Amino acid sequence: MALCITNTMSGKKEPFVPLTPGTVNMYVCGVTVYDQCHIGHARALLTFDVIHRYLRFLGFDCRFVRNFTDVDDKIINRANEEGIAPEALAQRYINEFHRDAAALGLAEPTVEPRATEHIDGMIALIAALVERGHAYAVAGDVYFAVESFPEYGRLSSRSLDEMTAGARVEVDDRKRHPMDFALWKAGREGEPFWDSPWGRGRPGWHIECSVMSTRYLGQPFDIHGGGQDLVFPHHENEIAQSECGTGKPFARYWIHNGFVQLAKEKMSKSVGNILSIKEVLERFDPVALRLYMLTTHYRNPIEFSEEGLTEAQRTVARLYETASRAERLIGPSPDGAAESGPMDDFRGEMDDDFNTPRALAVVFEELRAVNRLLDEGHTRALDGRRNGLRAMTEALGLMQAPPERFLEERRRSGLARLDLSEDEIRRMIEERNAARRVKDWGQADGIRDALKEKGVLLRDGPSGTTWELAE
RNA sequence: GGCGGCGUACCCAAGUGGUUAAGGGAGAGGUCUGCAAAACCUCCAUGCGGCGGUUCGAAUCCGCCCGCCGCCUCCA
Known part of the structure; x- marks a missing residue:
């Protein structure tokens, strides 16, 4: 069975065929660096980390780009509140992000571009849009004309009429259509700015991803991902900008992960129920958090649950203890040949739109099988099964350290408390x-x-x- | 108001037309053990929110109803 991916664009599971055989180009929207990352970010990060790892596991040469949006209203506002430069605030949270990413055990992206390093590209794309009649300048601002792009709304499957009818759209006389969005914003006093054909200013929110994705991956590229909330307007706008600016299709497969909920509610600043990655990792093992996230399919909502995390913590210990037991009995051989049957099952589940809950079921069955062989001292049969179990858990990022070292570290940190x-x-x-x-x-x-x-x-x-x- | 998703055992969670409804936790019994723990073995939903319908056959498709959630505004 070949890899299938649920493509938000079609709403269906589609066989995945990369543009270039053997290569996958993937762009995932990173974070706007104006605050700590929360467990919602952790879910998106872990989801695409597993996808990234699995694509590599399948043998694809996976080029993975994850950006930082480091120029934005929120950054400017926050920096002003704190009385520091926006650049300094952004850098602080980029550093924080890197700490979280390391703690979560995320595999490094191929490229980690910053918006402010691609202003030229953004200006070029905006200029192309103006030239092709898809954008217009008004008093230093430049807007994208949504009516010039008949496909607008396709990703989120809604029409311009539906969006405007009864929606809370701000009234702005300068826009030709209420849904037109800013590509470039005229500079104001005390804000970062760049020179442009429309005067000093800064880019709008969506343009940076259009530019950074295609800059590193070409256009079109294979996979574009992010949280469900980015479908509209962010990704919709990216498509409009990129396709209108170049006349070429943008991304081929769209992947969106579901939300983390807290007490059945979406986690958000306005509700005030934010839980940062740091806070969670103070109390739970990062591998346990990863395992917990993987017990629910990436598209479905997941409830943040103390009990669930505690359970996952126990399971992680089980996983590593078995791996450690096996190493003590037959020695380490992480690159050894794996028993093919279970591996085929595992791949079958992961190939089905990254069905990690089912893939984990295979892992647990193998865990039991390995323990049984361990109990029986059946070393000959053990090797292939153990190698398979190891390969599966590594593909999911659940096994990143030698088991004994992991357990030792766990004991040490636990003891400190x-x-x-x-x-x-x-x-x-x-x-x-x-x-x-x-x-x-x-x-x-x-x-x-x-x-x-x-x-x-x-x-x-x-x-x-x-x-x-x-x- | 418009668009979309969800409701599966005590808890978490797959499955989306067809032999016995994955897996994990909890629980029960057992092997091992001085007793435990761990590990292993066995058991644990004739039923998938409710009511109708389509079908030889539905958790899975259709309709209605009930409950929950998301997007439409910054958001992973």
């Missing part, structure tokens, strides 16, 4: 094992309970007693 040292735990385990040797079960169980009270769980195995932290 308890008033207990590793030595102390070892000492108590020693004490308990001494009691066990003389069959003083009361004393042994007492020590175990005391540790459990502190959040340390003991496990007696044939090769001694190990411990782990409760979630």
Whole structure:
């Protein structure tokens, strides 16, 4: 089965055929850098990280561009409030973004362009639009004339009439049509500006993505992605600008991820229910967050759930413990050949519009199979299955560190939150094992309970007693 | 008002016309263990918001109703 993708443009699942065999060009709208990223951003980031990883897993040479929008009204307003330069504010949040991205374990994009580095390209595209009669200048502003593009509204499947009827559209006499949008904004005092044929000013919101995507990927390119909320107006406007400016089609497959909800509600500033990535990662493992996100299909809404994250945390430990057990028994061989049956199943599910919930079902079945073989000490059969499990979890970005190192790190960071040292735990385990040797079960169980009270769980195995932290 | 999505077991969540409705968690029983824990094994929805309809056959298609959510304004 070949890869199929639900294309927002058609609303249907379509076989994915890249423009150039073996290569995928993908652009994903990044963030406007004026504030901390929240878990809604995390979902979009993780969704496209998994898509990116999976495309590479399939062997595609995947060129992945994710931008920063670093000139915008919100940035200017926020910078003014803080009394600092917009550039400084943007840089601060670009730095913050990079920290979050690293914490989330995102694979690096091929290019990470900034809007302010592409002003020339934007001016050129706007000039082309004016020349072709798709845009008009009014007192230093330049607007896109939506009526000049019959296809306008196709992505979001609505017509200009539907958009205007009863919609909350601001009245602006300078616009020819209420839905016309700004390509270029005349500069005001105290704002960043660039010289242009229409005077000093700055770009409108959508033009930067039209320019940066095609600058690095050509036009048309294969995949354009982003959050569901960008379908209209952002992506609709990008299409209008790019197709009218060049006369060529823009992006071929449109992918949009669903929202993160908080208490059944969309997370938004106005509701005041924002949860930053940082806050969440202070309490939950990034891999657990990733796993949790993947348990719901990327197009569906997902509820932020403490219970769900805690459960995911447990599952991540299970995954790494099994991988670690296997390494101890048969050694590491992450590049070894994988058992083909389960891998085919996994690919079949992922090929079906990146159906991660089903792909995870395969992962869990393999996890059980590997544990069974481990229990039986069946080393010969183990190798292929273990390699397969490893390959699947790596393709999803769930396994990014050697298992033992991950578990060690997890213990260390968890321990930092308890008033207990590793030595102390070892000492108590020693004490308990001494009691066990003389069959003083009361004393042994007492020590175990005391540790459990502190959040340390003991496990007696044939090769001694190990411990782990409760979630 | 216009456009779109969702409602599946105690919880999360796939499945969108056809043998037994994935998977995870919880729960029950079992193997192992001094007892636990972990791991493994077994069980756990004749039913998929409700009511009609189409069909040999529907969670899956159609209609109506109920409930929830998103977009139409900055938003991942």
